Amino acid sequence: MKRTLLLPLLTLLCTTLAAQGQSRIETFTVPSTILGTEKTCTVYLPAGYDASTEQYPVLYLLHGAYGCHTDWTRLGDVQRIADDAIAQGMASRMIIVMPDAAGEGENYAGPHMGYFDVPGWSYERFFFEEFLPAVEQHYRIRGDRTHRAIAGLSMGGGGSAAYAIKHPELFGSACPLSGLLDAFPDGSNYEDVFVCSVVDNSPVKLLRGLSDEQLAAVRNVRWWVDCGDDDFLYSCNIRFYALMRERNVPLQYRMRDGGHTWHYWRTGLEPILTFISQGFAESEK
DSSP states (O other), X not given: OHHHHHHHHHHHHHHHHHHHOOOXXXXXXXXXXXXXXXXXXXXXXXXXXXXXXXXXXXXXXXXXXXXXXXXXXXXXXXXXXXHHHHHTTSSOOOEEXXXXXXXXXXXXXXXXXXXXXXXXXXXXXXXXXXXXXHHHHHTTBOOSGGGEEEEEEXXXXXXXXXXXXXXXXTOSEEEEXXXXXXXXXXXXXXXXXXXXXXXXXXXXXXXXXXXXXXXXXXXXXXXXXXXXXXXXXXXXXXXHHHHHHHTTOOOEEEOOSOOSSHHHHHHHHHHHHHHHHHHHHHTTO
């Protein structure tokens, strides 16, 4: 009798899973008039996306220096981590967009590496004027700030924090992970044009220059900052945390055991997905 009942149940389960489908990774290319070329991003689509007409919240997940848009899938295991978090009820079903800010040189270096505008290469302008609108028109994304989050590691952590400080009207949550949040540590060998762009757009510098009105808008962003105690960027993360507290900007700050490694970033991704999902859920109340 039990075996007779079990077979239909298993069949029903398999049919349900098949209907929902699996998550998948794909690429999407955006032609740019501003850059005079095209840029490709990697996109995570949650299970059920293809079978539904639902609109989804979105996370823009930025890579680090000497990396590219495939880093989070090749090295960060983003698909498995997101699938598991969603399956366990720890995260909302969301679209994860991984932009490309790589240079054209060896190891993705060169004057075009980075998330900010430099002479002859206006990446930040491209991101907000061309890339974000194109992505959100192509995919079924809920295009309001409460359902849009940004995060990133290292250089991408600095980029995510700077973007959220400059555009708090666009992002409900910002989550720099091992972020380059202030001036470079001594001994940096980065190319000068990149150094200048990072120094000019340092989240600490930006935060210090905000008016009261601008600060009020930044306080509406939900902030999560995470950096390892053995990370060479720990001191700039502490400075950012202290300044946020000084300027009365609420944030969650985590310092775990670890360094500037993919192991640290992989283990830090699920809490970020949970944190931003809580923000998505709060907007529904």
